[in-house]
Amino acid sequence: MGDHNSNTNSTNFNLPPGFRFYPTDEELVVHFLHRKAALLPCHPDIIPDLDLYPYNPWDLNGRAMGEGNKWYYYSRRTSSSGERERWRMSESGYWESIGVEEPIYSSKNGKRVGIKKCSVFYIGDPPHGIKTHWVMQEFMLSNSSTNKKKLRSSSTCTSNDYSRWVVCRVYECGNDDDDDGAELSCLDEVFLSLDDLDDGISNLPN
Template sequence: MSNIRLVEAKLPTGFRFHPRDEELVCDYLMRKVALTDTFQLMIEVDLNKCEPWDIPETARVNSKEWYFYSQRDRKYATGLRTNRATTSGYWKATGKDKAVHSKGTIVGMRKTLVFYHGRAPSGTKSDWVMHEFRLQPTFSVSTFKEDWVLCRMLHKTKEIGKNLVAWKAVMMT
């Protein structure tokens, strides 16, 4: 049983682990980077050595979401580009990064990534989506060499869309 599930088990009925972006950055990622997280709820995963479907069950919160820490791997030793390749595919960034605010100040950024099977640029899009949270440079501690991110990964299912199409077909008849 994961640490998150242990915490959820002690909460009253109806409460779930469903933190806002601000809480993920301020309450979890900042503590991880500052090494003040005494009771670490989330596990550490190396995204370059692990496929999305192989993420440990201990990171799973409900039927569709996983939460974990990961160190950003640089594509080149002296560069800033992040390596997001795995054995069977790669994580591709989509859209613009979204700022995470706390009390009117930008404390972090959220990047949305989609997993593609194969190699770029001819990969095949999958149903795996990940939100990668990182600290703003002003809030990260420069003495640490490690560049930690907090990830929320989910597996989209198409059942909702199929049910909606079936419901519309019934309503049309």
């Protein structure tokens, strides 16, 4: 599965020594994703653009913005439904959505600014893959948080729907370095536990 314990040092992005990238959920949506979708400059501009699903999570090292054992990147959502929405294939397996959306609220005014969806990585072919501890948190803007009029007025947006940008945080759940950075919320924990329970029930003899 590759050397998934190696890290991408943030100095590879020409950042000052001692810089650590540990954004909160709100910061990822408001400071990074909103500015990306609105075609505004973002400083520091350190999160790269990647295709959303083709990479195995342990292959993100050197491609995504890495800090500790967490990787961040922008991507574009594609229109999909049904099984394609539930299972997103990579080279060695697939991401399966937990199927819950968690709202992200502004700490300043309490308004909803974004949505977080959570997926788990399985090795093999769906629906009988082997579950791993790799988690992807996918952040997207709320409809009300994107200035659609501004996006439509930009000539750059004629062939690209920038409101479909997302920002992803990928990490290995339970890793010792997974501390104060990635926020595995109570909802994430509950639904991951329910998923384990479903797996156990399905394996019981009839």
